[in-house]
Amino acid sequence: MYISQLKITNYRGIKNTREINLAKFSSIVGKNDAGKTIVLNAIATFLDIKSFPITSTDFNDLNKSIDFEFDLKSENIVELLESKTKSKVKKTDGLEEFIQDLVFENSIIYKRVIAGPSKLWNKELILMNDYVKEEIQGLYFKTDEEITAIIEKNRIEIPVQGKGRNSKAEKIKYIKEYFKAEERANIWIEDDMKISTLFPDVEMFKADYGLEADTKFKTASVTEIEEYFTREQVRFQVFQQEINTEMKREANILKSYMLEYASNLKDIEITPNVSWKDAIKSVDVSFQFNGDEKFIPMTHKGTGYRRLFMVARFRYLAQKNKGNNIIYLIEEPETFLHPTAQQDLLNALKELSIDNQVVTTTHSPVFAGATHIDGVVLCSKLEQSNYENAIIGNEQEFLFKIIDELGIKPSFNLRDDFEKILFVEGQDDGTFYKLIATHLLESDLSKVLILPCGGSSVESFINIEYFKKNGRELYLLLDSDKGLKVRDPKKPILQQQIVDNFNTNFGSAYSLKKSNIEYYFHPSALKRYYFNLKDEKIEIFKDDDDLKEFFKDKGINKKHNVEIFNTMTKEEWQEVVEQELIDFLTMLK
Template identity: 70%
Template structure:
């Protein structure tokens, strides 16, 4: 579940309601003090008001309430609601109709209102589609007597199935069927079902604090240790029994002493309350770099190193898939980071966003340029903070606004000895094609003085528009290499994209790879060899397979999780594939295309 839209009213620099669309990975861009951080703080407060309390300064106008309206989306929203709603009732017949009334385009819409400062909400409501007629409105919240009265008044036939009476929800199902042509509208209702418990957790990372202050790293790590104690509870029983035995000895000695004063005392029992999860109160992080005589606490290192640790931490979270259903809010992630490290952090965050949601504020062209256009939010300020998303038909105009706002210029300078420019979708694609060139074609792609390789982000990303237009008149040969995305049935649109590129450019060629994406080129025997698995553990992957999901399922089914087999962008596999294995999976047409760059 992720936030696809939020509306903010009377909060900080926002006076009147402002609507903001978000994607799985979003970047909020704009000048300083325009109101970028307002978005992050609004999300943090909405999801965790106890940690991100409403204060007096949060009210733009103290005479009016703060209102947040959030839209949460998920492909499995119906299943999520079903688990929550059906756990609250005994009979579930007819509840599917109630759940459907709460869903709007695979989303639920929820409102929270604060009239006063504090750590709790004054009102919480969820949106429902219901009858306009007040007599039959709010059926699920009427008493059994009221439902029976409606049935009798309108002569609605309720078939009785099985033993006993029909459930209230089942009666409502037939009432709704009877009034199916009655006008309906959307209404806010109290969240009596506690659907808010389905909302994601939230982690906030501020730009102006040290890592230990703004990442909950210690809290998260202690949580992992608690989970470890839970997993090894059987082994810990041995220690607990030894502790109890020692306490028994002490109790017996104390009994003999105390019986001298209280002869009627029979026994003493000392039972320690052993809570292993409380054994670790905090976790300290230290580094030892070349030239250091000892480990240096992270707090004594520069902020740049602490931010690099954050990069590593996010990569770890993404690989472990820990924190499913968490929204990560990151303020200016580029702060204190060299541009190369920015790219590393970006890759980690995008991987994290595969299963969670990541929202950043940024001044960095690296981050803004790699965010899909649907996830970019432009923040400006006049009389109040304003937010703008791309809408269908104005994407190009919106992109140039972003470019003007950030002052983005292409991050690669042309040098006269580059004869060709190759556009690929990502830095991982660039590394993948370089391995093929080295192993099968006997030349380097990366670092080749004749070829400039540019990752452009793919699709409608900012860099794809910017760089392709910028290099249009460079006089060099232009090459475009993109995935077929067959697993998503997008191969036709990808081929059309390649053809449009050729038609639009002079001296340009394009190729769409035969397999869906680079993971489809894994050779199964190499996976088994690298990770010491039994032969035939993994199948030969077809061009259309969702390889990442297949590997994940096989690892789960066969209990191979301890081997840490990375299913996405696994260059350990690619680097260890033999020439023969590469020849089995790579199509000749791709090799012919790459040879043109030699």
């Protein structure tokens, strides 16, 4: 579950309601004091008010409440809601139909309201599509007697025959049929079902302390240790039994001594109260570098080192795939980092955002340039903080606003012997196309400058606009993303729009026939690389299959794609690569 949109009212520098759209990986850009951090703090407080309480200084106007309204999206939102609502609405009472009234385009819309400084919300509400007429609002929460009363009052006829004729769900069905012409609207209802317990956890990293000892890192580490204690309960029960045995032995000795003073003593029992999860109170991190005689606490090292530790930390979290339901809020992740380390951190965060959500504030062209346009938020301040997202039709205008804001200038040094420039989505894509050219065209594309541009990211538009004036022929190769059409129907359309725009305004572009480069894995290559698949029956992947679950089930790691492609023979390349792609690459020879 991740936040796709939030509305903030009367919070810090925001007076009137401001609406912000987010993606799984988002970058908020803008000048200092424009209101970027407001968004991170609002998310943190919305998800964990006990750790991020509301104070008097958080109110723009102390006489009004702070309102947070969040859209939380998930591919399996119906299953999640069913797990929380079935205690309030039984399946036989129309649970499935009830849940549909809570879901808006794979999202739930939730509001939290607070009237004064506190760690508790005054109101927690969820949006439901329901009847405007109060008499028939909340049908699924009404008792059988109330449902029967509605039927009798309105003389609603219910057939006596048929399965389920006496069930509450059946009665509600006929009530809704009778009132189908009645006006419906989206209405806020109290969250008596505790749907908020489905919300993601949150971790926030501020720019000013860069993973000091008092940051969330310690909390997260202690949490991991608690998870270990929970997971290893059987082993710790053995330890506890040994402790109890030792305490019994000590009690017997004490009893023998005490009987000298109290002859009526029958027995002594010493019972230790063991709480393994409380065994670790804090976690200290120390470094020892060349030239250090001993380990130096992280708090005694420079902020740059602490930020480098954060890079490693996020890479670890991405590898561990921790949580699957965590939102990471990171303020100015580029602070104190060398540009190459910025790129390493960026890679870690983007990998982390596959299963979680990552929201950053940044002044860095590296971060903003690698963020998909749907995840870029431009923040400005005029009387109050304002936020802007790209909308359909103004994408390029929006991108140039980002360029003006960040002062981005292209940093590529072109070598004079490059005759053509090929823009690709990522570094592995460039290797993929070179391998095809080598095997099928007997060319290494040595006269082509291949530049990863992130597809529809900010950086891609900036670079292409710049290189248009460079005098070299420009080419673009993009994934078609056909396999995402069910999960994200807009993505294939957007990719094709980019290709069409490039063909019209810049040069020659081609969208892969298959969804992305991993769809070109030859089954034989997969079986060679993954020993556990050697007996599997795997067909050549179809162009628009959704392979996410297949890859996950088979243990196929897309990070190994170059290594897999390197094992493929000329004949295998010929089987999986379409002629149109070969023709396009021929133009680059």
